[in-house]
Amino acid sequence: MSDSPRAPEPAAGHPASPRPHHPAPHPDEARRPARPKGEPRFPDGPQADPAGSHFERRIRSFQPRRSRVTSGQADALQRLWPAWGLDIDGRGVVDLAELFGNARPVVLEIGFGMGEATARMAAADPGTNILAVDVHTPGQGHLLHLAERDGLTNVRVGNGDAIILLREMLAPDSLEGLRVYFPDPWPKKRHHKRRLIQPEFLDLVATRVRPGGTVHCATDWEPYAEQMLDVLSAHPDFENTVPGGGFAPRPGFRPLTRFEGQGLEKGHVVNDLLFRRVPRPGRRPASG
Template identity: 85%
Template sequence: MTAGQADALQRLWPLWGLDIDGQRVIELSELFGNSKPVVLEIGFGMGEATAQMAAADPDTNILAVDVHTPGQGNLLNLADRGGMDNVRVANGDAIILLREMLTPDSLDGLRVYFPDPWPKKRHHKRRLIQPEFLTLAATRLRPGALVHCATDWEPYAEQMLEVLSAHPDFENTQADGGFAPRPEFRPLTRFEGQGLDKGHVVNDLLFHRVPHQGR
């Protein structure tokens, strides 16, 4: 961790940090100090893309979750330098955050960019995008909320498409039921650029949370 990242963590964590402990339910309007829409981003690396999206869309709050301490410090530093008060950084397990700490229908979007692909077959069960995860996420997403995934690991992209398409709580935004073009609001990440340089194919998936049954 650089000195700048460590300094940002020390200064800004009390203001913009959230420890995921599963001990309390949080009101997102209190966490951000306003009632703007909130998007949950799971896994943000060093935070450059998150900071760019926060700067480009100040009317959307981003709750960004990761366990990588240098990345947490870097994102806090970028947000502070850019004057972006619409970013909060959470440390810990996103599953616990969703299950124990967020209220129903509290999120307007979910972003999962370049999650660990766990390429070995015996590790596939560790992949984040699974039916059980989507069922949990659906309880916290408002009807119409956008789920946006991106990966440069094609077998994982196929699995994501299959699992999301089969889930009754989500509907593909693409009429052909396939992958989506990269939307303008998602910046090209450094990691993505490295993958593209190696000839990897990046796939985006854009699904909406369908309205709750019986409403």
């Protein structure tokens, strides 16, 4: 989920007006020249669909969102993506030490919204690299901007499907941990199959997070929190770090996000889940 509020709908034309009223362009949009048809949105930035049709079509746990990219975000995408961005195309295993320029432990964050919390966690823990993955282009640009502004060398931004990244592009036991904060809860029962935290997903995660590494989830949707707790507790490759089981207190390293604050003001209950990957002799790596 994004930390940013939903953009207002464009104003409709007044019924008495001889022609529809068209809202004035956003100032950032007005300064940007029109893009010829077929030309990439950001020639040196993230690809629109990096994996293309190279992999099977399946039910997605995310919904790509289209919203305005500001000039500052576009500038960050153009300048910084070649060095700090990763298009998830599934065409080869990523050398994480080469990607970050060091051999520090790497945590994968799936879904970072506008990136404020990610940037704060990276600044507070420079000894840990964060590979942050999302499909929201404005958020990708904003996180790159924050990383440059704050001198964060331990952030890389992934664009595309995190399942393909885990399955095709990360080596076994290559991650120190996984963070999934406020994923789409898909509240309607017929959509529950789209939720990310499922047994099959954890099978894959267990092959990529090293023994002793952590899986940290947080949600303000209580039914989803209960499902997460049930699924993680039942999985043989993970154990709850909370003595006696149950939800964990919010760890100090997870910042209170703007989105979370808004939920708390509305009376939402935020639940954290903190599980540890345990070794299981004879376990085979997950396959596609």
